[in-house]
Amino acid sequence: MSDTAPHPIPMVDLTAQYPLIRGAIDDGLAAALDEARFILGPGVQAFEAEAADYLGCAHAVGVASGTDALHLALLGAGVGPGDEVITTPFSFIATAEAICYVGARPVFADIDPQTFNLDPDAVAAAIGPRTRAIVPVHLFGQPADMPRLQALATHHGLQLIEDCAQSFGAAIDDDMTGSRGVTGAFSFFPSKNLGGYGDGGLVTTQDEAIARELRALRNHGSHRRYYHDRIGYNSRLDELQAVILRAKLPHIDHFNDGRRRVAHRYSEGLAGRPGLVTPHEDGIGRHVYHQYTLLCDDQAGRDALMERLAAEHIASAVYYPVPLHRQAAFGGAEPVHTMNRNGPGCPVADSTAARCLSLPMYPEMPDADIERVIDVIRR
Numbered sequence: 001m002s003d004t005a006p007h008p009i010p011m012v013d014l015t016a017q018y019p020l021i022r023g024a025i026d027d028g029l030a031a032a033l034d035e036a037r038f039i040l041g042p043g044v045q046a047f048e049a050e051a052a053d054y055l056g057c058a059h060a061v062g063v064a065s066g067t068d069a070l071h072l073a074l075l076g077a078g079v080g081p082g083d084e085v086i087t088t089p090f091s092f093i094a095t096a097e098a099i100c101y102v103g104a105r106p107v108f109a110d111i112d113p114q115t116f117n118l119d120p121d122a123v124a125a126a127i128g129p130r131t132r133a134i135v136p137v138h139l140f141g142q143p144a145d146m147p148r149l150q151a152l153a154t155h156h157g158l159q160l161i162e163d164c165a166q167s168f169g170a171a172i173d174d175d176m177t178g179s180r181g182v183t184g185a186f187s188f189f190p191s192k193n194l195g196g197y198g199d200g201g202l203v204t205t206q207d208e209a210i211a212r213e214l215r216a217l218r219n220h221g222s223h224r225r226y227y228h229d230r231i232g233y234n235s236r237l238d239e240l241q242a243v244i245l246r247a248k249l250p251h252i253d254h255f256n257d258g259r260r261r262v263a264h265r266y267s268e269g270l271a272g273r274p275g276l277v278t279p280h281e282d283g284i285g286r287h288v289y290h291q292y293t294l295l296c297d298d299q300a301g302r303d304a305l306m307e308r309l310a311a312e313h314i315a316s317a318v319y320y321p322v323p324l325h326r327q328a329a330f331g332g333a334e335p336v337h338t339m340n341r342n343g344p345g346c347p348v349a350d351s352t353a354a355r356c357l358s359l360p361m362y363p364e365m366p367d368a369d370i371e372r373v374i375d376v377i378r379r
């Protein structure tokens with residue numbers, strides 16, 4: 001070994017998969033520029049058809065971002081003012097923001113301490129007369145407990161809207177995430193499992209009428225140019241992003257297998273370390289490891305581990321340091337509606353936010369880098 005500092009290990013290296021898809025991207029972009037149909041052009045239409053086919057959904061509607069996908073998915077499912085929507089406090093803020101956009105109120109149900117996904121018992125305890133919908137997030141790429149959430153939704157007549165921003169390609173049995181709910185919302189933010197080279201999103205549904213509604217909502221409430229049936233939005237998937245996504249889609253299973261390879265090597269190398277819990281695969285579905293997230297004994301241990309990794313030029317990140325019910329945007333802890341299986345509050349989300357740490361994770365991560373991360377943590 002030389003005495004120079006070891007190379008930095010980033011959370012994600014988006015350049016690593018470019019060589020594999022460069023030819024398809026170059027050809028696709030050149031064709032799109034020649035064609036010059038930049039708004040809802042042939043690339044968007046083709047990507048929607050290919051994504052719907054891959055996801056096992058009758059319809060897929062490309063939109064401008066994952067946040068917009070959630071917003072339009074909620075509108076398409078008929079959620080609106082006066083409704084309560086049960087969701088997880090342990091997610092990116094967009095999940096709950098979108099609920100607010102449609103005039104509904106988020107109700108935060110606590111999470112499972114092992115998977116960090118919604119605890120169905122907490123959801124059951126949170127259901128009240130105004131509850132209209134449940135929005136599970138397939139967090140870090142692991143499918144939420146859809147069988148139990150579907151049973152609750154059916155029993156209480158609620159809409160189930162899946163936040164699939166982190167779970168493209170994750171499945172329960174043969175059903176992809178996004179195919180069981182009334183709608184599913186995907187993000188193509190560059191670092192997601194299927195990422196564009198800019199913003200993008202997708203809404204899936206099996207329902208023809210909802211798909212038609214979504215196509216109008218993303219395009220100024222219009223089915224026919226300059227005839228507007230309702231107030232809609234300007235939220236279309238960009239044609240050039242569709243070219244990038246079409247180039248990547250045929251490789252998504254391979255990319256997700258790469259993530260699982262990294263995750264399983266981490267878990268092998270870190271098994272049995274005192275003070276550390278490696279991610280739990282609950283077997284409900286196939287985990288596609290958008291993130292690989294450890295749980296430390298306490299916040300001091302987590303912060304010390306993060307510093308130790310940084311000193312060795314290894315990135316790590318806390319997803320998420322402040323649970324949504326504690327965010328200033330929702331008024332802080334007091335006025336926010338929260339529930340766990342025994343009563344108000346989300347103690348598991350609070351404790352998880354204080355103790356979680358995500359490690360570098362991307363499909364092409366070199367073995368030597370994985371071993372270096374493991375070595376530093378084991379020391």
Ligand SMILES: *Cc1c(COP(=O)(O)O)cnc(C)c1O
Nearest residue numbers: 065066067092094095165187189
């Ligand atoms: C990334 C993400 C979103 C938002 O997607 P954007 O494309 O960034 O708008 C929503 N929910 C979750 C869980 C996410 O991880």
